[in-house]
Amino acid sequence: MNAYGSTVNELIDQFAKLPGIGKKSAERIAYHFLRCSREEAFALADAIRQVKLKIHACPNCFNLTEDKLCQICADPRRDPRILCVVEQPRDLLALEAAGAFQGMYHVLQGRIAPLEGIGPEQLTIDQLVNRIKRDQVRELIMATNPTLEGDGTSLYISNVLEGTGVKITRLARGIASGSVLEFANKEMLADAMRGRQSF
C-alpha cells in the first residue's frame, strides 16, 4: 500500500488533516505539487510559514493581526466604549461584514465548555474585565453563539460584571438558537445587531 513512497505519503497525510479535505482530495492536491514548479510550491510553503510567524492575537481585543494592534483597535473612528464580545475571530469577521457596528470587539478565544474541560480561566475574560475598567466601557454587547454554552458564557460574564454599572445587552434572536454564528447570512447578522436587547 505504499504506492508513492514515504515523502509523498507524508504530504498526503498533511493535506488530509485540513478541514473539508478527504483522502482522495489530499492525493489530488499532492499530485498537483509534484507536477507544479518549485517556485509555486515554495510560495505556498512560504505563505504558510509567514502566517504562523507573523500573525498573532491583538493584545487589546485578541482578534488576529500581523501589526502591533489589529485594524479595528487601531482605527480612531471606532468607539472604544462599546464592546462586542465574540467567541472567535471568525465571528468578528462575520459581524464586520454585516457592517452594522461602530464599536470595538473582544474575542474570548472560545466559550465556557466545562464538559470539554474549558473553564473561564482559559478564555480572555480577565483581560475583558480589565479593559472595561481601563477604557470606561459603558456597553457590552454579548455576541456569543446562541447555543446553551454560548449563552452560558455570556451569563458567566454578566455575573462577573454585576455591580460595575456597565450596560450588558445581547444580540437579538434573528439567529436560531443552537446554530453557529459563522454560517449565518449578512442580513440575519445585521438584524441581530440592530435588535440587541438587555441581558
Place this chain on the structure above:
Amino acid sequence: MSTEKTEALVIRLADWSESSKVVTLFSSDFGKLAAVAKGAKRLKSAFESALDLLTICNIVLIRKSSGGLDILTEAKLQKRFTARHGSLESLYAGYYLAELLDSLTELDDPHPDLYSEALKSLDRFAGDGPLELAVLRWELVLLEEIGQLPMLEGCADCGRPVAPDIWFDFSVGHGGLICPDCHPEADHARHIQPGTLAILNQLLTGQEAAWQRLVVSAPQQRELRRIMTPTICHVLGKRPKMMGYLKFMNP
C-alpha cells in the same frame, strides 16, 4: 443497517468536520447512541439547529450493525433546556446530568425509565424548587438504575436495619452504611443523622410533592454530600468535571 425513530436528549456534541458533528444522545428506546450529523453546522440543515446540548429531539437515524457510528438523518426540536434566569448553578446542574449519563451508561443499553427521569430532572433544574434536592434525586435514581446504589436501608456488612436510635457511618469502600457494632472504631463525629437518611429515603421512594417541600438544614446538606459525592466519584472512577462548578456539592 436499519432506519429507526426515537426521542432523545443531546448529551454531547463534538465537531467531526468543517460542517458535521458527532452527537451523543441518550434516547428513550435505545439508551445511549453516537451518531454523525452531516451538515449540522449549516443553518439550513435537516437538523434546523435542534442539535444543541440538552435539547430534546425527535430523531431519525440509520443504525450501523457493525459497531460504527450511526448516521443521524433528521432531528426535530421538541424542547430546549433553559436554565433558571441568571442562574449558572442551574445550567451547570444540566451539564452534570449530561456528564453522568454520558459516563455511566453504555451504548445500546436501553433505560426508558432513566430517560424519563432525566427529562423530569431537567425540568426541576429549570424550575424553582430546591436545586440541591433535584440533583440528589437525579443521582439516586441514576445509581439505582445502573445497579450502583449504595446500601442505605441498613448496615452494608451485617444487614442491621436503620433505626432512629443507632447512628450509622457511611463508607464507600464497604458499599453503604455501616453500623457501630461492625465498626466500633468509626469516628462518632462522622456519623450520619437519622434525619439525613430519612431525606435520602424520601427522595428515592417518596412522592415528588412531598420531597419538594423538604427543608434541609446545612449540616444535613453536608451529610448528604458526604454520602453522595464520594459514591459518584467511586462509581465513575474519577471526580466528575462538573463537581468543581457546583458549589453545593463541596460544602
